[in-house]
Amino acid sequence: MKTNSLLTFLVVFAIISSCKQKTETKTTQPITMKKKEVVYQVFTRLFGNTNTTNKPWGTIEENGVGKFADFTEEALQEIKDLGVTHIWYTGVPHHAVINDYTAYGISNDDPDVVKGRAGSPYAVKDYYNVNPDLALDPAIRLQEFKELIERTHKSGLKVIIDIVPNHVARNYEGVTNPEGVSDFGAADDTTKEYDVNNNFYYIPGQSFKVPEWQDGYLPLGGDKNPLADSKFEENPAKWTGNGSRLAQPNFNDWYETVKINYGVRPDGTKDFEQLPEPYRNMDYKAHFEFWKDKIVPDSWDKFKDIALYWLDFGVDGFRFDMAEMVPVEFWSYMNSSIKMKNPDAFLLAEVYNPSLYRDYIHLGKMDYLYDKVELYDSIKHIMKGYGWTDHIPVVQRGMEDIEHHMLHFLENHDEQRIASPDFVGDATLAKPAMVVSATLSTSPTMIYFGQEVGEPGAEDAGFGDPTRTSIFDYIGVPHHQRWVNNKKFDGGQLLPQEKDLRDFYKRLLNFTIKSDALMGAYQEIHFYNKDNTENYDHRVLSYVRWSDEEKLIIVSNFDAQKNYAFDLKLPEDVVSKWNLMDGDYRLMDELYGEEKPELHIKEGKGQFKVKLEPLQSYIFSVKE
Structure with missing residues (x-):
């Protein structure tokens, strides 16, 4: 068990590491269409x-x-x-x-x-x-x-x-x-199990039987009903909705339904x-x-x-x-x-x-x-x-x-x-x-x-x-x-x-x-910050979204107990794609309309201070 667990860990680690190397500068390109639905x-x-x-x-x-x-x-x-x-x-x-x-x-x-x-x-x-x-x-x-x-x-x-x-x-x-x-x-033609133009699949020669009820289950919770007699007339029986070919499907099958035939042979x-x-x-x-x-x-x-x-x-x-x-x-x-x-x-x-x-x-x-x-x-x-x-x-x-x-x-x-x-x-x-x-x-x-x-x-x-x-x-x-x-x-x-x-x-x-940016480009900055930012770990996630009209920095804290405080960093390639010159830029939290600490751009790199309460997220828009 330990060997298998270690192997699984190494495989997952390798996948994440590979993705990290490839996604640090990878941008998902915008799609040309209307706003989010x-x-x-x-x-x-x-x-x-x-x-x-x-x-x-x-x-x-x-x-x-x-x-x-x-x-x-x-x-x-x-x-x-x-x-x-x-x-x-x-x-x-x-x-x-x-x-x-x-x-x-x-x-x-x-x-x-x-x-x-x-x-x-x-x-x-x-x-x-x-x-x-x-x-x-x-x-x-x-x-x-x-x-x-x-x-x-x-x-x-x-x-x-x-x-x-x-x-x-x-x-x-x-x-x-x-x-x-x-x-x-x-x-x-109910004499055939299958015909291309039959709407259902059949079990010729067998009649449908109600499933055997399990775990104390009774239809209607046991209330009396003249039709609740563990019988349902269907002759010949049809395949059940989930594909069961039994005349008496299992209680866990979709026994209340019959499967449609789309021209796929048995x-x-x-x-x-x-x-x-x-x-x-x-x-x-x-x-x-x-x-x-x-x-x-x-x-x-x-x-x-x-x-x-x-x-x-x-x-x-x-x-x-x-x-x-x-x-x-x-x-x-x-x-x-x-x-x-x-x-x-x-x-x-x-x-x-x-x-x-x-x-x-x-x-x-x-x-x-x-x-x-x-x-x-x-x-x-x-x-x-x-x-x-x-x-x-x-x-x-x-x-x-x-x-x-x-x-x-x-x-x-x-x-x-x-x-x-x-x-x-x-x-x-x-x-x-x-x-x-x-x-x-x-x-x-x-x-x-x-x-x-x-x-x-x-x-x-x-x-x-x-x-x-x-x-x-x-x-x-x-x-x-x-x-x-x-x-x-x-x-x-x-x-x-x-x-x-x-x-x-x-x-x-x-x-x-x-938002225009949410129909625009995406790039993760999570691994960049995980490698270069103190107090940033796997309970936090960050990425950027942008369009010509709007630039967003999104950061979330999934931890229900822990506060986080760190200098979130914006990689050089993002700063370049956003055409940001050295200087300070206002940040606005779009969820609650609050102005936040400034984004500082120096020598083509960006950073700003973030304080996250437990379960808190920010959607920062960059104001020039």
């Missing part, structure tokens, strides 16, 4: 819920539910004023729920294939409609969502919704399909034309032309039509769930069609395999991918106390060619809340991390509703586990509810530390969406 992910059914009962497995009547109508003009204006450009309404497409909507022509869903009582938003039941839970009147739920889109646009925000391409609910049933649109699987070979390698460097118009005369699998057309339908409805972009489980050629086909209709559509994909990033960006024509495995995981380790800031320049260098396409976040619905004890237990520990996440690159920033007030996700909601705000249950979100303040949306019930935290997020995010 900030996405506010909001779980739509939880946002406006003011019910505080929070009974485990509570019904919609017991625990309450938010509505489209809760996003009032006042609420949306407050979100925009936080420093947001896009709002991702999570959980909008109609997914399986345990609630009786038969009066509206909607069949009841079986608890044996629904996770939680409110249902997973990633088990979509009808792609051409919206979750009836979210409407004041389910009969006009589409109209209510249309009005929400209009209110959102009026407030100056753009709208993103989910498309879940890899799987659908086992009980998929489109009751409001546009004319000529058939349901998934309606024309499938042995992994493909029944569609491959993109020639030169298309990696071609734009979406060339991709559109490539596919224009090609015959593609039926599932490709079904999802393309779904995306175009929602664009026509007024949606401005999509977040694609588990995109790496779907062939990259399909994304070329669909995303080029989307961009032909709306070149400014915001296309964000959930991809976790770094070896696939460039394929899904260049061949799949994605705008943005989650930067989880590289930046998020690195920052999380630093926040938890066992990671070094030395690794962040390493990550940034590795992403240099695609850094603009890697969306940064510290929370989303899949990740633990920062304030949960399983993460760091204190939302203020995210302050330096958030500064770095939001200012390190030209990429968009995303925050999750409640993050800005330190929501800990502590509720035992039912199917959902504490540490993450449940996406499966009817539940209230306590810290967020204090900001909602009985739908005044003014933070009137927030505790002082929650107000301070939200003020920090507001200052930071608003700066990022206005």
Whole structure:
């Protein structure tokens, strides 16, 4: 074990040392485009819920539910004023729920294939409609969502919704399909495991069996329901959403969903034309032309039509769930069609395999991918106390060619809340991390509703586990509810530390969406200072960002206990690139508007005194 640990240390040390040598003078070049974008992910059914009962497995009547109508003009204006450009309404497409909507022509869903009582938003039941839970009147739920889109646009925000391409609910049933649109699987040859134009994969001769429940789990927490009988009729059985080929999937499989067939045979070979390698460097118009005369699998057309339908409805972009489980050629086909209709559509994909990033960006024509495995995981380790800031320049260098396409976040619905004890237990520990996440690159920033007030996700909601705000249950979100303040949306019930935290997020995010430098060049000065500055170590991080109009020096202290005082140094090459002559320059902290000690330039080198309190960050702008 010691030998392996030593070897690991030496490898990591070598990588960091190599990166240090290469990045001291390396500059990431600016990207020519608009200002930074900030996405506010909001779980739509939880946002406006003011019910505080929070009974485990509570019904919609017991625990309450938010509505489209809760996003009032006042609420949306407050979100925009936080420093947001896009709002991702999570959980909008109609997914399986345990609630009786038969009066509206909607069949009841079986608890044996629904996770939680409110249902997973990633088990979509009808792609051409919206979750009836979210409407004041389910009969006009589409109209209510249309009005929400209009209110959102009026407030100056753009709208993103989910498309879940890899799987659908086992009980998929489109009751409001546009004319000529058939349901998934309606024309499938179910005698075959696979056919290129089947929408699903089948297990001929076997019927689906409900998983064996584990660890004391019972659907609905054991509440009685006529459909909760450990049976669900599906004959023949279909492959499960995560790819399980068992007629009786495991409890930990995505048993509530079935996998979509995109023309990939069970042995992994493909029944569609491959993109020639030169298309990696071609734009979406060339991709559109490539596919224009090609015959593609039926599932490709079904999802393309779904995306175009929602664009026509007024949606401005999509977040694609588990995109790496779907062939990259399909994304070329669909995303080029989307961009032909709306070149400014915001296309964000959930991809976790770094070896696939460039394929899904260049061949799949994605705008943005989650930067989880590289930046998020690195920052999380630093926040938890066992990671070094030395690794962040390493990550940034590795992403240099695609850094603009890697969306940064510290929370989303899949990740633990920062304030949960399983993460760091204190939302203020995210302050330096958030500064770095939001200012390190030209990429968009995303925050999750409640993050800005330190929501800990502590509720035992039912199917959902504490540490993450449940996406499966009817539940209230306590810290967020204090900001909602009985739908005044003014933070009137927030505790002082929650107000301070939200003020920090507001200052930071608003700066990022206005800054020219954050869409300009980047260079790390961390290793230079670590080698040449006393009292500077691996709990501190520094780098510079600049454009013709703005020069920034960013320094953060990730230590929750320790103060730092040192003379931060600006290397000669940065001074030269900034055309700074010998002399003194004013520094302004852009977070809190305070003027700080002067930057002294002498013989082509710069330095100034920095005092950092625990968890403090500065975004210094250089004033000539």
